[in-house]
Amino acid sequence: MRVRFTRLTIVNRLLAPYGLSAYDDGATPGLQLFAPTGERVLVPDMEALWREAGRLVKSAIDPLSDRALGRS
C-alpha cells in the first residue's frame, strides 16, 4: 500500500503541470486519471497512464519539457 502511495505521489507531481491528477483507491488494479473537465479514465498501467494523459491534454506528458519543469 505504501508502495502504491509513493508511486501515486510521483505520478501526481508529473501530472500537476498539465492540470491532471490520478487516484489509486488501493482496491482495483491500475489508476484512475482525472481531467480538469471532470472526465475520468481508468488505466491499467503506467505506460497507458502517460498515453491517456497525453491524449486528454493534447500534449505529451514530458518530464523534461519546459512545462513540466515550470520554465514557461
Next chain:
Amino acid sequence: MAAAEIARRGDGRLPLVIVSGFLGAGKSTWLRHQIHKGRFGRAHMIVNEAAETPVDDLLLSNAESLEVLAGGCVCCAGRQALRSSLVMLCNNLDRVTGPTIERVVLETSGLADAGAIAHAISRDPMLSHRLAIEETIVLVDATSGGDQIVNEPLARSQVEAAGVIVVTKPGAADRERRSAVAATLRNIAPEAVISWAEFGAPVEADFDADAKPLTHSPDAVRLEPIRPYRLNIRDASWVGMSAWLSAVLVARGDDIMRVKGVMRTPAGRLLLQSVRKHVQPAEILPELPLAADQSTDQDNFLVLIGRGIDGDRLAESWRKFVLSPG
C-alpha cells in the same frame, strides 16, 4: 614447456580478440554462447560498459576469468583504465608458470569504436610488445543494423574495423532486409568474413547476393551523437523512479536507446532495464563483493543512453520529480 608458453603465439605475444557492435546488437548473447562452446579457449574476459554499470558480466560467468571495466567507454573516457588493466594482466602472466589463459577477449561497449581501441593498443609501446590483436569481431543486428551502419557514423566505424562480422537475429528480418544488410556490409567491409548467428549459434541465412547496399538517409544528417547520461539514485524509491522513467520513455522513447539501472534495496540489488520503450520488470541481481573504495553511488544509479537529451534538464527533472521528498 609451461602451458603459459604453449598458449602464446610464436612471438610470445598474447592474442587479443575484440568483440564490438552497436547497442543492442547482441554481443553478450553471442559471447555467452561462444564461450560455452569453447571458441576462445581459456579466455580472460574484459567487459566494458559505457553505461558504467557492471551488468552484462552476469551473462558471461563461463569465462576462465572475468573483469569489468565500467568507468566509461574504453575507446575514449575509459581508455586509461583498459590500458592499466591489460598491463596488469600481462605482468601477472609473467609470474605464472602453470596453466594460464590462452587469450584475452574484450567485449567493448556498444558506443566504442573498435578501430580506435585496436589503434591505441598497437601504438602503445608496452602493450604492442605484449599483445597481438588476433581478430576484431563486430556484431550487426539484421533488423536494425543496416540503417545504423549508413546513418550512424559510429556503427559504420565499427564495421570498417571488423575482420569478422557476425549478423545476429537473421530470423527476425525478412529476406529483403537480410539481403540489404549483407550488401551494405560487403560494400563497407569487403575484406571481412561475414556469417550469421541466432542466439549466439551459427546459422545459414537466405539472402540475395546481388542486392543493392543501403544508402544514407538524408533525414539522419542532423542526428546528434548518442551519449550515456547518469543519474544517482540516492534515496529515490524504486516505484517513483519507475513511474518517472515510464513517462520519460513514453515522451522521448525514440531518442532513448537503452536504460539500465542498479539499485540497492533491502531485498538486494535490483536491475532495472528498458527494452526499446518499455520498462522491464525488475530482476534481482546476485550480490557482488564490493571493494572497500566503492561508494554506494557506484552501485546505485540509473543510466540512460540516448541522443538529443539535455543533460541539465534531465538532472533537474530527476531532482524535481523523483528525489524531492514527498
